Amino acid sequence: MSSGPGRRRLLGALGAAAALAALGGVVRAQSEPKVIRILAKKFEYVPGEITLQRGVPAVLELTADEVTMGFYSPGLGLRAEIVPGRPVRLDVQPAAAGDFEFHCDIFCGEGHEDMSGMFHVV
Amino acid sequence: MEQPIDRRQFLKLAGLGGAVFASGLAGCAGRTQEAQQEFYFVQMSDSHWGFKGPALNPDAAGTLQKAVAAVNGLEYAPDFIVFTGDLTHITEDPQERRRRLAEFRQIVSGLRNPNLRFMPGEHDASLDHGEAWKAQFGPSHYSFDHKGVHFVALDNVSDPGARLGEEQLGWLKADLEKLDRGAPIVVFTHRPLFDLAPQWDWTTRDGADAIAILMPYANVTVFYGHIHQEHHHMTAHIAHHAAQSLIFPQPVPGSQPKRTPLPWDAAHPYRGLGYRSVEAEDGSLKLTEYPVVRS
Numbered sequence: 001m002s003s004g005p006g007r008r009r010l011l012g013a014l015g016a017a018a019a020l021a022a023l024g025g026v027v028r029a030q031s032e033p034k035v036i037r038i039l040a041k042k043f044e045y046v047p048g049e050i051t052l053q054r055g056v057p058a059v060l061e062l063t064a065d066e067v068t069m070g071f072y073s074p075g076l077g078l079r080a081e082i083v084p085g086r087p088v089r090l091d092v093q094p095a096a097a098g099d100f101e102f103h104c105d106i107f108c109g110e111g112h113e114d115m116s117g118m119f120h121v122v
Numbered sequence: 123m124e125q126p127i128d129r130r131q132f133l134k135l136a137g138l139g140g141a142v143f144a145s146g147l148a149g150c151a152g153r154t155q156e157a158q159q160e161f162y163f164v165q166m167s168d169s170h171w172g173f174k175g176p177a178l179n180p181d182a183a184g185t186l187q188k189a190v191a192a193v194n195g196l197e198y199a200p201d202f203i204v205f206t207g208d209l210t211h212i213t214e215d216p217q218e219r220r221r222r223l224a225e226f227r228q229i230v231s232g233l234r235n236p237n238l239r240f241m242p243g244e245h246d247a248s249l250d251h252g253e254a255w256k257a258q259f260g261p262s263h264y265s266f267d268h269k270g271v272h273f274v275a276l277d278n279v280s281d282p283g284a285r286l287g288e289e290q291l292g293w294l295k296a297d298l299e300k301l302d303r304g305a306p307i308v309v310f311t312h313r314p315l316f317d318l319a320p321q322w323d324w325t326t327r328d329g330a331d332a333i334a335i336l337m338p339y340a341n342v343t344v345f346y347g348h349i350h351q352e353h354h355h356m357t358a359h360i361a362h363h364a365a366q367s368l369i370f371p372q373p374v375p376g377s378q379p380k381r382t383p384l385p386w387d388a389a390h391p392y393r394g395l396g397y398r399s400v401e402a403e404d405g406s407l408k409l410t411e412y413p414v415v416r417s
Contacts, residue, residue, distance in 0.1 A: 072320070081283070101321050102325060103321070103322075105283065105323055106283050107249065107284075108282070109214050109249065112212065113381070
């Protein structure tokens, strides 16, 4: 088995490749949009206050366990119908800072009119 | 019984009420002088029978009856009275929903005028797609003609997503096609057809489709409820008028982050609660707002 300079160069090349691959993995991981899970339940969103960064993409993953719920944020142009057992994913990349309300726009029960939350875009 | 009213008598009557707002049907005087006769109707809305919340209305179990008495006290009987939705307050119990609808109907049967037109609101109809409401009151969208004016009632609440839906929109289009483009048309809805305050759910998801169907007609006026306050808006030549409620007032659209109802004002009880009359005469509509209880 060779143990000369050729092997060291090969090991060095492999090491460099591994380092690059790892770096690439880090870069890819950093560019992956953050996933924010939101549960729509009678009669609130959990969490109800969500902070987003201006210009930074994120993914909202919406679920409901009880009845069909709505999710509507006119200010951010987001809207979805959340059927129990069928998670919905929405891409969001806020263009401006500020507070943006969201609410249930599918009449879901006695507390429907109070079912809302807020995005804080910083 | 239909009862013609004398204009001067009506103005005297209107003078007893609140603000007078002339609107709608303007511009069709030339046409309607031949076909449209003088009459008036009353709009009542959002009585939310069954609501309990003393901070908003400590007389929730008595306000509707006061409104009935007030309308019965009008000097001249309206040709008809229309209720533009949310007759009852939301309940998730189907039996309680039916009980409230029946109680509401029993109370308004005290109106001396038997010509009543009903419409659902989302509190009445959104949890069961209008099933209980229709069992009590019949079809939730319909049209009728009265003294030269074509009336259309649209249901934008039985779908919990606040849609009229393609079927109803198709029905509306077909219903209007028999009219000429200058015909006076009055539309009743519960929710606004336009985007008044989408962040407060004060909208109809496909309301723009209904407005597009109405737009070719020159003389269209929409009366609606839902927002618990008097409000007037134009989409091109189409006028939209929201009515006060009979339970508690809501804030001005977009005036605060949340649509929290306005609290009861003990110094001015029943403030913001009322009904309106709409007089059709000489090709125009004249709106007069009345309080539930005169101060």
